[in-house]
Amino acid sequence: MSQLKKIIGSLAVVGVVSWVGYSFWAAYQPRPELLQGQIEAEQYNISSKVPGRIENLYVKKGDMIEKGQAIFSLYSPEIDAKLAQAKAGEAAASALAEEAEQGARTQQVAAAKDQWQKAKAANKLLEKTYTRVNNLYNDGVVSEQKKDETYTQWQAAKYTESAAYQMYQMAKEGARTETKRAANEKVKMAMGSVAEVEAYVADTKINSWYTGEVTQVLLNEGEIAPQGFPVVSVIDIKQAWAVFHVREDKLKNYKKDQQIDVYLPALDQTVPFKITHIAVMGDYATWRATDNSQGFDLKTFEIEAHPTADIPNLRVGMSAIVKLD
Template identity: 60%
Template sequence: MKTILSTTKSKVIVVLVLILIVWVGYTFWQAYQTKPERFQGQVEAQQYLISSKVAGRIDQVLVKKGDKVTSGQMIFTILSPEIEAKLEQAKAGQAAAGAMSAQAEKGARNQEIAAAKDQWNKAKAASNLMEKTFKRVDNLYQDGVVAEQKRDEAMTQWQAARYTERAAYQMYQMAQEGARVETKLAAKEKERMAAGAVAEVEAYAADTKISSWHDGEVSDILLHSGELAPQGFPVVTIVDMQDAWAIFHVREDSLKAFKQGVEFNVSIPALGTDVYRFKVSHVSVMGDFATWRTTDANQGFDMRTFEVDARPVKPIKDLRVGMSVLLESDAQ
């Protein structure tokens, strides 16, 4: 009986020793296995800064944080009396340029043409009179009654009258023909220039009512009603969660697993335990600051850090900017 108990006890001890040996061996084996590396990323999304190229005072902000906006929806308005005054000035300049162009096209008025014709007739009558006077004086000179000086004076007066007649005739013709082609073209171009000035100010005036160019969600409002908005300063920020991606910072010795186009599974703790598929879309080196990490102090070899962008293969519901994204190196 004692022999049987001793044998049983020996067997139990042997089994326990074998179990202990197996457990110790498995523990050592596990300790020397390569553990999967975990990478933590963060969700980012495309942001749009809604601003105006016109400086002024914010009149109304028509959205609130969290509002869904669509392309073409009014976001905010700016009050700018200066632009309204400039628009009035530009329109007045356009009207003046148009009137000058119309005047150049129509030419002289009928009264101006008639006055020019009367001046020509007057000069012609004076020229005829001076011609007759010269002929009389010339006859008297031929008879020896008057001196040659009188004859020369009469001839000079006749020639001057003829020049005056020609000048009056040219003025009459100019009045009939109207403005020169070059003058008309210059007036027309000035009118176009004035119209361009009006269009420019109208464009600025239209930019006092700012609409969104994109669909998205209002993430921030930087200025409110009554505050001054500098030119180009963002007033409202919109984020488009349909254009979202995850950013990972990967050391270059692990970069081989993140080639462009590679897909992998990730988990997003904020969304529960589901697994999501992401695809690498872009890889770029980060700046020199804080991206070097020593791997071997003796050899002096440092690793750089790269920024890896990965986009979800399918849209993810309830995804938000800033959520953590976890990736195990064996989750390919």
């Protein structure tokens, strides 16, 4: 019996010594280093190019939206007024271009022709008058002064007839080619103004350019939305990635396109990620001084890694942990 007790006691001592020895051995073994980062995702702000009062808001925080879905609409009577002005300007420019193309009115052409005929008749009359006065001068009946005055009146009548004829031809031909082209270009300019304002009008009905989840609604119905102010924020969790900041002495362990296992404590699962980006420039935002004998500081480099497959229930801001042996 005493022999059995001795054996049991010896085994107990060996067990205690073994346990203590293993504990010391385990305590001095190098532990795996944990690299902690967090989940990020693409965030988009939905806004309008024009200011206005929010008339309708079609989404709320937490809604899942699709690309092309209506988000909000604006009420802007100022834009409606500008559109009316632009359309009126287009109509006026079109009317002027039409006038230039059609030329003078029939009545204006007829009036110009009448003026020419009138000047033509006056010219013929003064030509005959000068002939008679010249004959009388040759007969010594009238003075040379009278003859010169009549001649001057005849010449003036000739120029008047020529001017009237040119005015008649201008009325028949209508506007010059350059004038017509200028009028047509003004029409195009007015049409461009209308198109610009119509684009602003269209931008009062805002649809989403993205698919994702609404994370913030910054303005409510009835509030004024300034130009470019984000009214709704959207996060596309399907475009998520993990961001890590790696000290430069550990950077050699990570390569682009390398696959790493990332533990997500919030989901209690380990999933594969692929490194897609390693910053080309170090950052002093997070750094550690080495001991004086080494004489330099350690910078950090940002690493991005994307999951190789969709992860259900993944959220922005979740911790992401990589174990480095």
